[in-house]
Each structure stands twice: as C-alpha cells, then as structure tokens.
Amino acid sequence: MLLRELCELNAVSSREDAVRAYIRNRITEKVETVTTDKLGNLLAVQGSGNTGPKIMLTAHMDEVGLMVVGIDNSGLLKIKTVGGIDERVLLSKRVVIGPNRIPGVIGAKPIHLQEKEEREKPVKLPSLFVDIGAKDKADAEKEVSIGDLAAFDVKAGGFGDRMFKGKALDDRVGCAVLLNLIENHYDFPLYYAFTVQEEVGLRGATVAAFGINPDLALVFEGTSAGDVPPAKKHQQSTRLGKGPAISFMDRSIIVNQALIERLVKVANEANIPFQFRQSTAGGTEAGAINQSQTGIPAGVLSVPCRYIHSPVSILSLDDFENTIKLADAFLKSIERRGLPV
Amino acid sequence: MKKLISKLTAISSPSGREEQIRAFIKEEIKNYCDELREDKLGNLIAIKHGGNTKIQFAAHMDEIGMIITDIDENGFLRFSNVGGISPHRLYGQRVRFQNGMVGVFGAEKVEDIKKLTLNKLYIDIGASSEEEARSKISVGDIATFHHEFTDLGERVVAKSMDDRIGCAVLIEALKRVTNPQNDLYCTFTVQEEVGLRGARTSAFGIEPDLGIALDVTATGDTPEAERLAVKLGKGAAIKVKDLSIITHSKVKDLLTELAKTNSIPYQFEVLPFGGTDAGAIHLTKAGVPAGVISIPCRYVHSPSEMVDLNDVEAAVRLVVAVMEKKIGWS
Numbered sequence: 001m002l003l004r005e006l007c008e009l010n011a012v013s014s015r016e017d018a019v020r021a022y023i024r025n026r027i028t029e030k031v032e033t034v035t036t037d038k039l040g041n042l043l044a045v046q047g048s049g050n051t052g053p054k055i056m057l058t059a060h061m062d063e064v065g066l067m068v069v070g071i072d073n074s075g076l077l078k079i080k081t082v083g084g085i086d087e088r089v090l091l092s093k094r095v096v097i098g099p100n101r102i103p104g105v106i107g108a109k110p111i112h113l114q115e116k117e118e119r120e121k122p123v124k125l126p127s128l129f130v131d132i133g134a135k136d137k138a139d140a141e142k143e144v145s146i147g148d149l150a151a152f153d154v155k156a157g158g159f160g161d162r163m164f165k166g167k168a169l170d171d172r173v174g175c176a177v178l179l180n181l182i183e184n185h186y187d188f189p190l191y192y193a194f195t196v197q198e199e200v201g202l203r204g205a206t207v208a209a210f211g212i213n214p215d216l217a218l219v220f221e222g223t224s225a226g227d228v229p230p231a232k233k234h235q236q237s238t239r240l241g242k243g244p245a246i247s248f249m250d251r252s253i254i255v256n257q258a259l260i261e262r263l264v265k266v267a268n269e270a271n272i273p274f275q276f277r278q279s280t281a282g283g284t285e286a287g288a289i290n291q292s293q294t295g296i297p298a299g300v301l302s303v304p305c306r307y308i309h310s311p312v313s314i315l316s317l318d319d320f321e322n323t324i325k326l327a328d329a330f331l332k333s334i335e336r337r338g339l340p341v
Numbered sequence: 342m343k344k345l346i347s348k349l350t351a352i353s354s355p356s357g358r359e360e361q362i363r364a365f366i367k368e369e370i371k372n373y374c375d376e377l378r379e380d381k382l383g384n385l386i387a388i389k390h391g392g393n394t395k396i397q398f399a400a401h402m403d404e405i406g407m408i409i410t411d412i413d414e415n416g417f418l419r420f421s422n423v424g425g426i427s428p429h430r431l432y433g434q435r436v437r438f439q440n441g442m443v444g445v446f447g448a449e450k451v452e453d454i455k456k457l458t459l460n461k462l463y464i465d466i467g468a469s470s471e472e473e474a475r476s477k478i479s480v481g482d483i484a485t486f487h488h489e490f491t492d493l494g495e496r497v498v499a500k501s502m503d504d505r506i507g508c509a510v511l512i513e514a515l516k517r518v519t520n521p522q523n524d525l526y527c528t529f530t531v532q533e534e535v536g537l538r539g540a541r542t543s544a545f546g547i548e549p550d551l552g553i554a555l556d557v558t559a560t561g562d563t564p565e566a567e568r569l570a571v572k573l574g575k576g577a578a579i580k581v582k583d584l585s586i587i588t589h590s591k592v593k594d595l596l597t598e599l600a601k602t603n604s605i606p607y608q609f610e611v612l613p614f615g616g617t618d619a620g621a622i623h624l625t626k627a628g629v630p631a632g633v634i635s636i637p638c639r640y641v642h643s644p645s646e647m648v649d650l651n652d653v654e655a656a657v658r659l660v661v662a663v664m665e666k667k668i669g670w671s
Contacts, residue, residue, distance in 0.1 A: 234411035234419035235460065248481035249408055249423070254357030254535060260481060276480045278410040280421040295382035295542030341381075 007156035007166035012065030012149040052188030056214035059174030060198030075134030083199030098148040152311035174220035205285035209292035223302035238304035243273030244323040247300035252287020262340035350499035355406030355483040391521025397549035400507030401533030416468030424534030437487035486644035502646035507555035514660035522667035540618035544625040552622035552631035557638035576606030577655040580633035583612040585620020592632035
C-alpha cells in the first residue's frame with residue numbers, strides 16, 4: 001500500500017533521499033520530465049506544451065525528527081529536534097539514525113534516581129539522549145556521526161474503521177495524494193513539486209515556486225485535528241472523517257476568496273464532503289509560494305491528522321480519498337472554467 | 342482632505358479582502374496617472390511618468406480584522422485575529438462585515454480580566470440560531486472595527502487610520518504633483534498587517550530605484566506613554582529605524598533636505614517595535630534604498646486612531662517634494 005510504504009520511509013528535513021528516490025521511481029514513466037533541483041525538490045511536469053494556466057501542486061517529502069549533536073563518553077547521543085516536536089512525546093520512543101538506519105532508543109535518567117520535583121515535570125530535551133547500544137564513545141562513533149538525523153521507528157498501517165496510523169503522515173499523505181493525481185492528465189501545463197525542508201521553514205517550496213513561477217498553486221498537507229477531549233467545538237482546527245480541510249487563512253497566507261469559493265463550489269457539485277480548517281495557526285508552503293516573484297495565488301487542501309508531529313498520527317482513509325477527489329474536481333474545473341483568480 | 346479621509350476610513354477592508362477600498366481608490370485617482378495596474382495579489386499601482394529614476398511609494402490599503410473560525414449552535418461567532426489585535430481592546434466594541442452585517446464583541450465569564458484571550462471572546466450578530474447566523478456569515482469571512490469618523494477640528498479620529506491616512510496622503514500627492522521629475526509608482530498595497538506581503542511582491546515586479554512607504558507611527562506624547570520622540574502635530578515623521586528597516590542614509594538625508602528647503606515641519610522617528618512596507622521593499626532582489634514618511638498617530642490598532650491634519654499636510658508636501666525632485670539614482 002502506497003501510504004504505508006511512504007510512511008515507513010525516513011526523510012527528516014534535509015535528508016529526503018529515500019522518499020525522493022521512491023517517488024521518482026514511481027512517476028518517471030507517467031510524466032514528461034522529472035528533475036531534482038538544487039535544494040533537492042523533485043519536480044515533474046505533465047503537458048508542458050499545453051496552452052492554459054500553469055498549475056503547481058506541492059506536497060513536502062520531509063518530516064520532523066531529531067539531529068545528533070553530540071556523543072558523550074559513555075556512547076549516548078545528545079539530540080536536538082528538527083522541526084516542531086513536543087519534547088514530552090520523545091521519551092522511550094524507538095528511532096533509526098542516518099542512512100544506515102542504526103536503531104536507537106530515547107532514554108533519560110531512571111525514575112528511582114529522580115528528585116521529587118523532577119518526577120512532577122516532563123523530561124526536557126537536554127536531559128534526553130539516544131541509546132544505540134554502544135559501549136563507549138569510540139564504539140558509537142563507528143555507527144553514527146554528529147549531524148546524523150534520526151527518524152521515529154514506527155510501522156504504519158490501517159486499523160479500526162477505515163483509519164490509518166503511522167509516522168510522518170504530515171506530509172506523506174500529501175505526497176500520496178499527488179501520486180494518485182499524477183495518474184490523471186489535464187489539459188493545462190501541470191507541475192508536481194515534491195518539496196524539501198518544509199518543517200524547518202517552507203524552504204523547498206520557496207525556491208520551487210520561484211523556479212516554476214506558476215499561475216496558481218495548490219498545496220496538499222496533513223494538518224492537525226483537534227477533535228479530542230476537552231477541546232470545545234470552536235477550538236478544533238479540523239475533525240477526522242469530515243472530509244478534506246479547506247484553508248481560509250493561516251500564519252503564512254490569507255487565501256484568495258475566489259479560490260476558496262471555487263473549491264467549495266466544486267465540492268458541493270461533486271458531493272464531496274469538506275470542512276474548513278478552523279484555525280489560523282501554523283504556516284504552509286502556500287505562504288511561501290504566495291510571496292514568490294510578483295505574487296502567486298495559492299490554496300491549501302489538508303487531510304486532518306490527530307497527534308501530528310509525534311511518532312504516530314492517525315487519519316481517516318475516507319478523508320484521504322475525498323481529498324484526491326476534491327483535487328481532481330478542482331483541476332477539472334480549471335479545464336472547463338479556467339482559473340478562479 | 343477631511344472628506345477624503347472620512348470616505349476612506351468608512352470602508353471595511355481587512356487584509357486579503359481589499360476589493361472595496363481598491364475600487365474606491367481606483368475611481369479617485371484614475372484621472373491623475375498615466376497608467377493604472379492591478380497585480381496578482383491585488384496591489385493597485387498608479388504610474389505617472391516624469392524621469393528615469395523609478396520611485397515606489399507604498400501605502401497599504403488593508404486594515405486589521407477578525408476572521409470567523411466557527412459558528413456555534415446558538416449563532417455566536419468565534420474568530421481569530423488578522424493582524425495585531427489586543428483582546429482587551431475588543432469587549433463592547435462593534436464590528437462590520439463586508440456585506441454590511443454588524444456584530445458586537447462579547448466575552449465568556451473570566452475570573453481574571455488579565456487572562457482574557459481571543460479564544461474567550463465571541464461576536465454576536467443578533468442571530469438567534471446557528472441557521473440564521475450561517476445564512477448571513479460564513480466561516481472565513483473577515484470583519485473590521487465599526488466606528489464612525491469624527492472631526493475634532495485640527496485632529497480627526499477613525500478606525501483604520503492605519504493606513505488609510507497613508508492612502509489619503511498618496512492620493513492627494515498624486516493629485517497635486519504638477520511637474521514629476523521621476524517615474525512614480527504609487528502603490529496601494531495589500532496585506533501589510535499580516536507581513537508586508539503586498540509590498541514584497543509589488544516591489545519585485547516594479548524593481549524601484551527608491552522605495553518610500555507612507556504609514557502611521559506611534560507617538561510618545563500622551564500621559565505616561567512609552568518614551569518616544571514623535572509627537573502629534575509636530576510634522577511629518579522621517580523614519581530612522583523600526584524592526585523592519587534601518588532607513589538608508591541616502592534616503593534619510595534626501596527627505597530631511599527636502600523638508601528643510603521646502604519649510605515642511607518634520608521630526609525624526611525611531612520606533613522600537615513594528616515594521617512597514619519599506620522593510621519588504623528594501624530587501625527586494627539586489628536591494629532597494631528605502632525609507633518611510635510616517636504620519637504620527639495615537640491609539641494605533643484601536644477603533645479610534647487619531648491623527649493631526651497639520652502632520653498629514655506636511656506628509657503630502659514632503660511626498661510631492663520627492664516626486665518633483667530630480668533624483669537620478671537609476
């Protein structure tokens with residue numbers, strides 16, 4: 001299964017090689033050209049000779065993770081987070097480090113050695129380390145180097161009633177949406193950008209948008225769902241099972257009104273459930289794209305995910321499939337009616 | 342001028358939804374420029390030819406607002422801020438939506454008023470059910486403060502002086518300039534309040550030789566105010582620094598020299614917070630010397646922003662002086 005395979009690959013920001021190779025392999029036969037740009041974005045084109053507006057679809061390949069920043073004399077690794085991770089979720093999780101996938105466990109001082117005050121507070125990042133089973137520093141240095149990146153070691157798969165769990169759903173689910181859409185063909189020039197380093201500041205999208213300079217871009221994301229207790233309705237950003245989330249605003253962009261209206265219209269016409277992303281927090285690649293060159297209209301479609309930026313998050317496969325359907329309906333609407341903006 | 346300011350501030354124009362103000366300004370200036378453009382993000386650019394040096398003037402059309410994030414089962418609206426909004430300034434105020442609907446802010450019961458957050462506030466549009474509210478307002482709609490323009494004589498008060506007063510200055514300068522010595526790109530920008538976004542993309546397109554933003558600045562002349570040198574009524578403020586820019590010395594000298602030779606009252610401004618469109622313009626491409634002519638304004642980002650018409654007049658004269666000075670920086 002595509003989504004499971006994508007989630008089990010590791011691609012902490014700046015080391016997206018495994019996901020890039022996987023996607024390149026799957027799409028090469030389906031597009032005119034596929035290239036990797038200087039920052040590592042994987043860019044594919046369909047219908048470059050077509051008339052009509054130039055459309056760019058993006059999803060980021062990278063995921064949040066950890067970086068090895070030190071090795072102590074006992075062979076334990078000091079770590080920093082790469083991208084936004086709640087430090088409280090780290091303790092006792094399994095990770096794999098670097099391209100050789102060296103296994104490790106995140107450890108901390110055992111509870112019987114902790115003072116009373118320490119027990120009452122979550123363990124902070126400086127007190128956490130990764131244990132790779134090395135007997136000392138020299139032993140650890142044979143397996144890992146400072147600067148290596150560590151990803152969570154988690155099996156992905158379906159469970160419950162059409163639910164799916166795995167790490168890095170943000171944004172492998174976006175990559176999976178694009179890999180579904182790439183099977184189709186539309187009558188305008190269509191650029192697919194699988195981007196790098198979103199989690200550390202929308203970096204891949206910034207340069208991809210500058211290079212492609214499309215007339216409109218649509219970004220596909222895994223976004224946080226807030227439908228768990230004790231969040232009240234107005235505090236829930238999105239809800240699982242209620243359809244793809246259409247963004248109207250986040251920290252990085254205010255989405256063009258006509259673009260929102262077109263997405264709503266095609267969803268209603270095709271009877272596809274949708275919800276608005278009812279939060280303005282967080283940033284997306286749409287913000288970076290929107291600010292590129294002389295300005296590029298951009299929108300965001302997201303699949304709601306619970307427990308995002310943690311070792312394991314959950315989405316609804318119905319939401320995933322409806323996101324593909326809504327994206328397809330939107331792209332077809334461009335064929336018939338042109339750009340919304 | 343009062344009439345123009347009154348009309349400009351009456352329009353609701355939150356960041357990202359500047360259609361109404363753009364249409365108004367377009368109508369106001371169409372006979373005073375050689376070319377009128379609208380770019381992809383919605384910036385309105387009025388071009389008037391006069392020389393080789395390209396000057397971009399930027400005044401932002403948008404104002405801070407409240408975006409609706411949820412409508413509850415009783416028809417109350419929840420919202421998030423668009424631009425810098427303090428929760429303590431909202432309770433009891435009114436808002437207006439672009440379709441003309443008016444609402445008032447209410448708050449949940451809070452034990453400690455210091456702990457009031459936007460999350461605990463809501464907007465009441467007088468709807469008695471969710472259905473009624475949804476028939477009038479949609480999630481994603483953006484409201485702005487609803488407060489009338491008030492004429493206090495030399496001084497005037499309104500919502501959205503930030504930055505309708507900059508727009509008014511630029512409109513008036515465009516009308517008054519008779520002998521431009523540079524190519525003028527008078528830009529009415531979008532989305533300044535959420536991160537100088539319109540200025541960034543418009544400057545990329547224009548590639549100016551000089552950028553000058555027109556915006557409000559805070560004053561230090563009220564009781565127990567933060568210590569700031571700028572005072573209401575003491576002239577146009579030539580910005581030296583804020584968080585987005587250190588004014589290029591060439592630009593600061595040019596503005597100061599022009600103010601002196603034309604006997605325009607001016608003051609220097611050092612703002613320890615905030616930023617303006619000039620911040621985005623000066624980092625465009627390989628860099629653009631840029632500065633700001635500020636209009637001193639009390640109670641910025643409140644529904645009652647106050648400016649002094651003498652400062653406004655000084656700013657207009659200084660802008661016209663720049664337009665009519667052969668600069669030769671191209």
